[in-house]
Amino acid sequence: MFRLIQLQAQHGVPRIGVDADGYGSERAALARYRETPSEFFGIGRFDPTGRLSEIIMDTVCGPAGGECPQPAVVVHAETFQRLCDNCSFGLDALTLPELALRLGVVVRMAPVLARSGRHAAPEEGCSASNRIAREFASHVEDPGWRTELCAELARTPGAVTGLLIGVGALSHRDVLDLYPALCALGTQLPAGVHADLLRATTRPQSPAGVTGLRLGL
Incomplete structure (x- = not known):
């Protein structure tokens, strides 16, 4: 209900x-x-x-x-x-x-x-963001999935919201367990997304700042 x-x-x-x-x-x-x-x-x-x-x-x-x-x-x-x-x-x-x-x-x-x-916002951007947020924790260790994620972010910039939500939803234990994969993703991000998240690390309490730091930026 x-x-x-x-x-x-x-x-x-x-x-x-x-x-x-x-x-x-x-x-x-x-x-x-x-x-x-x-x-x-x-x-x-x-x-x-x-x-x-x-x-x-x-x-x-x-x-x-x-x-x-x-x-x-x-x-x-x-x-x-x-x-x-x-x-x-x-x-x-x-x-x-x-x-x-x-x-x-x-x-x-x-x-x-x-x-x-x-x-x-384009409908595909909405669905991509939702999918990224939903799949992030269980798929980020998969190199193929990370490659597809970065391609999606390059095609659909608005899908970065799903990345912020997915990374932000990780527990501290999840971050420790997944840190190598998170750092690998950080190096693969499209240049624009990488630059935005890197700048956001100066605001470590913001969602983008949390994401940047957890991705090792």
Whole structure:
């Protein structure tokens, strides 16, 4: 069962509010959520006992209807506002794994929502980003997969969001275990992506900075 949820801070403590209406699928819940995104944080998946088992966070950065075209990858540590890498610069932000620890429940990104007009993202970029994020931890040790990943990043620059999410979701133990493969990937990245992540290492708390450092840049 899926329900729309609100996430607010009360005296520094996160409070999750749950909408009464239930939906049988994630797709149906997301469709309803995107009709009134300003009212909710995302989607909650509940197990048969009614316990919240997963939070699905939308990818729109900032307030609903905002002008930022970049997908959200973190949340503000106090307000839980969704933010992209650029908008979170200089702010106290939480990555998805950090938010999950704070809430005590798994948090993941919803499928990327393509915007209309000049900010519209190609459908293939959205699917590539989602696939990279989903496959990263289990495939990064495969040299062939890394080569395909870099080719995808060269073809579809927007897919770098999947790289940020995939690397950011690794635990500290995962990073230690996968570090040789992560460093190998760092040397293979397309020049533009490599340069952007290298610059981002001066902001080590940002998602791009975390990614750059974990890739040995």
